[in-house]
Amino acid sequence: MRTGVWLVGGRGSVAVTAVVGALALRAGLAEPTGCVTELPALRGADLPALADLVFGGHDVATIPLLKKAEELAEAGVLPARLVAALTEELGTVEAELRPAPTGTPQAAAVEAIGADLARFRERHALERVVVVNISSTEPVPDPHPGHASLAALDRALAEGNPLPPSAAYAYAAFAAGCPYVDFTPSTGARLPALAELAERAGVPYAGHDGKTGETLVKSVLAPMFAMRHLQVRSWSGVNLLGGGDGANLAEPAANAAKTASKQRVLGETLGYVPQGNTRIEYLDDLGDFKTAWDLVTFSGFLGTPMRMEFTWHGCDSSLAAPLVLDLARLTAAAHRAGRTGPLTELAFFFKDPLGDTPHGLAEQWATLCAFARGLAPCTAGPDDPPAATTGVRAPAQGLPGGAQASGGTEQTAEVRHAVPR
């Protein structure tokens, strides 16, 4: 089940961390910490092996992959020894990165993206290619009549630039028969016209906005308050973040997109929206790390006021990268299993999940386990809690999960071309 993973934003921090990590796991140089699909509870699923992933991507930047990897090592995101050991393998991936096609009318750029995807698939005889958007967060785009239907969109693409880049990549992916994952809060596939195209192309998609820090914590703390019938009165926070993503999010428009997707979890898990806001601030000194602080005020029995605060100091790329691998594998398997349209069962991974799904992490986990079991060749383990199944953390394996890759039951990828007219 050789599977392509096409990274939009392939020279960015998350993308390069994902690539270095996948190469390190394949080489037996690292443990799969942070990889959800390597937990015992999900091991039974029939996913492409990590060793079967082949990487390529687009980027507007030109920094060499190796240089970016070295910068990440310098910043404490990656161990320098891994980068040194994988120089050659990184060169192979470098050869698969392409400049991001642009230009007017957008139909041409979209076609160029599709052509890059098709050549990548052919060059490596891939069963399928999953496109993962992990590029810079875009501002919320202006509404455009072309967004409403595929027919209108095709007309608009022929004349101008109706789509933000994330949506143009989604269009090209669907048109090339590729599943699409949006790890960012950008528009991506969230337009009626693109839903129509995905349906017609018979491909699934997933999103939005990887859940890696403060929102992850919220998705377990908010249900805790709800299960205990404690009334959350306010929830306020600040996210201080450095790195390229931080600088970009400091732009008010991108900040707005991100902040909105951070707020959903409270309303959805509590059943009401407490007072307070979450702010994002750029702080260059934090580099690739983020410090978030949240204050929660709540009432107990007879109204007694109480409070909780937490500080989260995480490395966003290190938290996000393994999820990119998880999503690529799960989405590839869903495609093979014939799933089309929004993969709402992957809400576990996202701040702003597609569809009307639960926002509590534990329920999302149960949903994910059931989904993965549905993809399994034979009905495997139950959706036990992670540790209950394992007892103890799984021992390091050079390439965990590699065993499943040998089966020959994969259905042939049916590539439906729905190129822009």
Added chain:
Amino acid sequence: MRTGVWLVGGRGSVAVTAVVGALALRAGLAEPTGCVTELPALRGADLPALADLVFGGHDVATIPLLKKAEELAEAGVLPARLVAALTEELGTVEAELRPAPTGTPQAAAVEAIGADLARFRERHALERVVVVNISSTEPVPDPHPGHASLAALDRALAEGNPLPPSAAYAYAAFAAGCPYVDFTPSTGARLPALAELAERAGVPYAGHDGKTGETLVKSVLAPMFAMRHLQVRSWSGVNLLGGGDGANLAEPAANAAKTASKQRVLGETLGYVPQGNTRIEYLDDLGDFKTAWDLVTFSGFLGTPMRMEFTWHGCDSSLAAPLVLDLARLTAAAHRAGRTGPLTELAFFFKDPLGDTPHGLAEQWATLCAFARGLAPCTAGPDDPPAATTGVRAPAQGLPGGAQASGGTEQTAEVRHAVPR
């Protein structure tokens, strides 16, 4: 379904908060914030109504209930206006409080406890009486040969004082056919001899150690790390607490009992025990509030070190009191439904739950919902997450859940007397 709630430690902070709260709810003066059994997801269960609870209890202290309630109001635990409005009702409960029987041989004290329970039941024509231990935490007792079997225990009781008080109350409860709940980390019913007696008497019991603060938070955060395959390297904390319970826990022996019960959740949810300890310190200035601080260090993808810390500032009595009411109602219903022995399905409420149950809060919640449904007269709602069922917080009702109390299907309480010989 008039149900007695016999509070061991009935003049303590938690007990008095529970009593004032129950009276306030009955009088329509407060909302059931903090009462888990008043959440929509549990409303369908066939529980005794809050209005049908009748309170009594034992205590070694003599402080008048009203005075204690006023002290709690002064300390910010209770609204002063509630205490003022409920003076008369508190007087009624005051009349049901008895000095704690003591003396040697312990058989006599146990018999005296049983007699108090029997008279309470008769005086109020109660269907059943649930005994809830909410008295001061005891030191871990020395092992005693009488703990091993009921026969050995009965011999030992006739001669000396083989049982710590919490276990003596459990003995008396079982002997009087009463279910028993231990909200403290003390021994309670956790002795082979007492399991035998409970079985013989056909009564259920629940425990141990109400989960109200730092451990509650741990029971959602630790699963979060596990579900994300993040490796928790250390988890250290300090609990600063004032109040009567704090002073008592500062005694090294009691502290040891409490600290041990706080540690279980990590090993059970993570599958391994990270470095670090939890300390309990007495700090008079905090009064009835507690401040806990925890530091968690963990590794992500490729070993990147990260950290999280949280501060919890809670009012323990305000968090514990509604759970005492929940437990009394659920245990009474379980008794009526014919359940005997340890109620492992109530793990949701405890730091150190009976039996080999999951320690993640979300799974405990699902278990609790299923358990409550099993008690329901007709199959009610699903074990949806709290907010999903509700949409919005349930509006305040004078006595939520009171409606179910009118049914006439209650089985007659079979009071089995297994008095100490």
Added chain:
Amino acid sequence: MRTGVWLVGGRGSVAVTAVVGALALRAGLAEPTGCVTELPALRGADLPALADLVFGGHDVATIPLLKKAEELAEAGVLPARLVAALTEELGTVEAELRPAPTGTPQAAAVEAIGADLARFRERHALERVVVVNISSTEPVPDPHPGHASLAALDRALAEGNPLPPSAAYAYAAFAAGCPYVDFTPSTGARLPALAELAERAGVPYAGHDGKTGETLVKSVLAPMFAMRHLQVRSWSGVNLLGGGDGANLAEPAANAAKTASKQRVLGETLGYVPQGNTRIEYLDDLGDFKTAWDLVTFSGFLGTPMRMEFTWHGCDSSLAAPLVLDLARLTAAAHRAGRTGPLTELAFFFKDPLGDTPHGLAEQWATLCAFARGLAPCTAGPDDPPAATTGVRAPAQGLPGGAQASGGTEQTAEVRHAVPR
């Protein structure tokens, strides 16, 4: 030395807390916690006794003083028992509150303010009246040519409304020969025209923006880093605050004024400005309390990165009110001692002090002690650290410092009228 204290914003939280506290101290019902002028190191200064302060003020609001005091008690700012005990005394102060004069041209409003001050002084045979602005923070005003000189200002006042209210009060105060203290970040006396008027009237003034929370902490932590030659890389924070002041500061313009005055301390004590911002957010649920969180990242020897964070949970009115009393006493004494113009020695009390003064709290303390000694009838104690002089906290006294009030050397208040023409 009977001294009037005229509170602009006399029905606000800080003002009412100051009034209740002064009355409580006078009645022997409270200790002078928080009153800097009651520390042993400052006791020798020849200040008006707390018992000799007479209160009056202006406000645009009409809420009765007693009602406001009761609300503050309900909110936990004041002990309810004090408000109950001081009802009569509060009535006496109520009688001295006047609606804030407004209208166009502003000369009339200014004259009306002056007339209220003069009548207050006469009614109570006061030696002098100190005007303290403790009203809502104003937006930063637009520049106006009338601000540049007294002559230009007088022309402008005759025609329109060139001054923000805080400056109009300062004008009226100076014109009436009254010293003026600005406890807010508003314009107040900070205009060339007003400096001219103060000089001509021979009165001193003090400001700006009482230093009560996060900035107070910064003013000791930043010098700590400087004295240890540690390099502060970033200092970021968020201030969550409720109450009337919080709602007002949430207005972007007022927020800007306040934020700027919070930033000065870092540049001035470190010698450079680290990265980072301080944000102010309104959070109704916090009531009269404020929670501030700050993150400081810094480098040690050979560049090792380290960090510190703090959370401050304070009651602003309770922190500010005793300083209002301190400032009124010190400014009155300075006036009596013949001081005119900006009292830069009072920087200890302010976020954004007048003049080019040190911003480290310890140096400001030494300056304050020297200033107070200069006001003393005879040379008193040295500028010892607070505790070194005391050993142990001074015992509560009904009216600390009252003894000095008996001297008869006060110079007659020379009231110079420089009314707007």
Added chain:
Amino acid sequence: MRTGVWLVGGRGSVAVTAVVGALALRAGLAEPTGCVTELPALRGADLPALADLVFGGHDVATIPLLKKAEELAEAGVLPARLVAALTEELGTVEAELRPAPTGTPQAAAVEAIGADLARFRERHALERVVVVNISSTEPVPDPHPGHASLAALDRALAEGNPLPPSAAYAYAAFAAGCPYVDFTPSTGARLPALAELAERAGVPYAGHDGKTGETLVKSVLAPMFAMRHLQVRSWSGVNLLGGGDGANLAEPAANAAKTASKQRVLGETLGYVPQGNTRIEYLDDLGDFKTAWDLVTFSGFLGTPMRMEFTWHGCDSSLAAPLVLDLARLTAAAHRAGRTGPLTELAFFFKDPLGDTPHGLAEQWATLCAFARGLAPCTAGPDDPPAATTGVRAPAQGLPGGAQASGGTEQTAEVRHAVPR
């Protein structure tokens, strides 16, 4: 003014960080961040130049200096590039490290220490050698009659082992005419017999226990509360620390010594001792870093309760090492200037300073500046706050302060031999 710095514990983390740093500064490879004596306010003092320091030392461990330095680089304490660049220079220092003399009777060990010191001085033609104890913290020793007077001590040394190692080093230092600095909480020179010896030998000494983390913060925050007349009700904390020192301090006896020295600052700066304790816990995962958390509860005006908490995440070796260099330079200069006995003016550097000195950092700073000025060849700058003098951080200089070293006015070191008899 070539000056020897003899490091007891010369292979430990602090010692090796100090050595690497001094070599890096000398080579122009680093800035003097963290070096207090390189602040403008202290630059005028007539101190030995960093370039004139020559290092040697004793240790019971045998780990090569270079290996320890590489471990510190791996742990993030030192930049790896510095260690690589200084391999040769580290070899030179390695040649000056000696095994710690031990054995019974202790007189022989003491003599052997003295001989090592004398040979070091001669080998490098040093004007003087400052002995700095930076070895593992010892348990509080049992009282011994030999501690009371020099005569009794000399008798006891001839027969047994009356002294803990830190005191044996102090004895040997004094006997060899060397000043002695104790950076640890161990006994060191704090015995009447040793004070007698120091007096007789005419040498100064300094101590105890470098102030680098939580206590440093306390020494500015506690005076802040005092200056504002706020009543500190409780101050509680926990110190989580890894590294060799952490493991050692986890021993209850060493922990007790350390905890006591952390508590003094509160009583001395506040004038009373608030409730609460500071705990030290070993947490291997923190490596050479320490995380301390403190909670302060305090009352404001009219008793309003408030709170502050802080988390300090520091690298102890990085904070301590530059202070070791500062202390060696200042103590050497004091020796040259003829000072004998306890150098109480160096309290700025210590948790548990010698003598009855102020504990507020700002006062200690003023005292230090005056002390340094007293050592200056000509009266230099005032004791201005650090930043006020500088305006902006001093630019990096290859060897800051080196200029003063050229003078020829140094008095000849008078080496008094008071060898153990």
